[in-house]
Amino acid sequence: MTNTTTSVRKIIQDLRSVYVPTPSYRKLETYFQSLLDQRRADMAAGLISHARGIVLVGQSGSGKTTAIRELIRQNRNLIEADPSQDICEFIGLQVPSPATMKFVGAATLRALGYPSSGDKQGPAIWDEVKIQLKLRQTCFLHLDEAQDLARYQTDKERQSVVNTLKSLMENSYWPTGLILSGMPDLKKIVNQDPQLARRLYPVEIGRLHAIREVEPVLDIVQKYADRAQVDTHSSVREPLFAQRLMHAADYEFGLMVELTVQALSKALISEGSEAPLRLQHYADVYFERSAAIDALNPFIAEDFARINPRQIFGYDGEGT
Ligand SMILES: Nc1ncnc2c1ncn2[C@@H]1O[C@H](COP(=O)(O)OP(=O)(O)OP(=O)(O)O)[C@@H](O)[C@H]1O
Ligand SMILES: [Mg+2]
Known part of the structure; x- marks a missing residue:
């Protein structure tokens, strides 16, 4: 293997930092901005009204976590989101497991930089959360992996967590808008509580369409190669390639981009920027x-559509 030069490393870093805006991202941003505008207007008028929130769903690898990160990055001039500062209007965390009242409350407090003492019970922890949210002026609380709110716990426990989260948006002390993101199971959790569903704007990151998205996918691959200043071989410019790539990514937008960034990195590291990006880089x-x-590599196999791209070791579900 050749030594990775500084310039190659820089190019790869740059590729990894790119965010490709998608229709679902634009929808997310529109909702977020309207929630933020509303909140600012209410505060300026001295009003306290109920907050609303957003629920973002998509399969693993669709790009949920990245989309929220981008949302904050794009809006960093409008909203304080640095947890090390006194005022932090946006706080994000991952739902802990099991997602009991106590665990979720403690994780939220920790994200607020205010770890609670271990012996407090759920309700007392949440009282502290509410005080901290107001002190920090947090108007958005993001819970990632929110489908886990339903895992490893009883219906009763889940309902009390959902009620507590709802009460964050509704309390007249300091309403905080919820942003929930997670796998499609999250839809069920939200729909089981009509009051919660009514207060959240839904955004779904859909899967790629094997035919409609051929051109857009080829276009994204070309744009990434242009950005890396690498040529593209004809093997990554044909419709069949786009279909292979989408299948390998299990039709998830984020995974499709991730594979492309990795294939370009591979090309750059192994051959430098003189050689073009080829199908083989993706296969590797x-x-x-x-x-x-x-035979189980979607970039090589003839009948790639039957391959399960989520399995490692190429297990195809039929014992081979
Ligand atoms: N719009 C985008 N532009 C560029 N890269 C993206 C985009 N969306 C996602 N990605 C890339 O796709 C990969 C998966 O994204 P991410 O981790 O956000 O998915 P996720 O939906 O949160 O998955 P999981 O449910 O497994 O947590 C990451 O490598 C990320 O950088
Ligand atoms: Mg994620």
């Missing part, structure tokens, strides 16, 4: 990620 990346044999 897929192999490294999955340890799949060629």
